Amino acid sequence: AAGVIQSPRHLIKEKRETATLKCYPIPRHDTVYWYQQGPGQDPQFLISFYEKMQSDKGSIPDRFSAQQFSDYHSELNMSSLELGDSALYFCASSPPGRGLRRETQYFGPGTRLLVL
């Protein structure tokens, strides 16, 4: 079965550079979530989109922005990178409808970002 695709899988950047992370949800999923997992930490919710509109916002720095496109893929743009942005960034998607399937989030493999 198709899974969530994230690219790139690994990214190395210098401080103050910019980075763009991409997420391709499972086909026909309309909701995308972004999470950040620092070293040894639990994943923290950043932002989510439903039907191409932002649906919720968590602890996302102002230096970060994100959007969901017409084909439902999403991009997380990160500017003025700091050492503390080094983390594993997960994207998750969920399908339309109701009930258990609608609420279940399916996670991608993550993008490991290292800021030097």
Place this chain on the structure above:
Amino acid sequence: KQEVTQIPAALSVPEGENLVLNCSFTDSAIYNLQWFRQDPGKGLTSLLLIQSSQREQTSGRLNASLDKSSGRSTLYIAASQPGDSATYLCGSGGSNYKLTFGKGTLLTVNP
């Protein structure tokens, strides 16, 4: 603000043992509770989701329960196997189903 706690932080058991992982949350107004497995350096694999109106869900050797009133969920693993070794995370689903995670339980099943 929702806070999720998982106990124990680490657990080591011999193969074949039944075990229970615990998850507690401070705000009982949750939409759901989802259990995940995470292998080192990998993504999260969804194991079970319990909606707020449900008490438990089962999948194979896994059984998850939810008691909203006491702010607790448990994940029961029967007849543990070395392949079950991983970090287990619970996430409480809030508004718009965004998840608040605990720090996880690192499970090691010894052959």
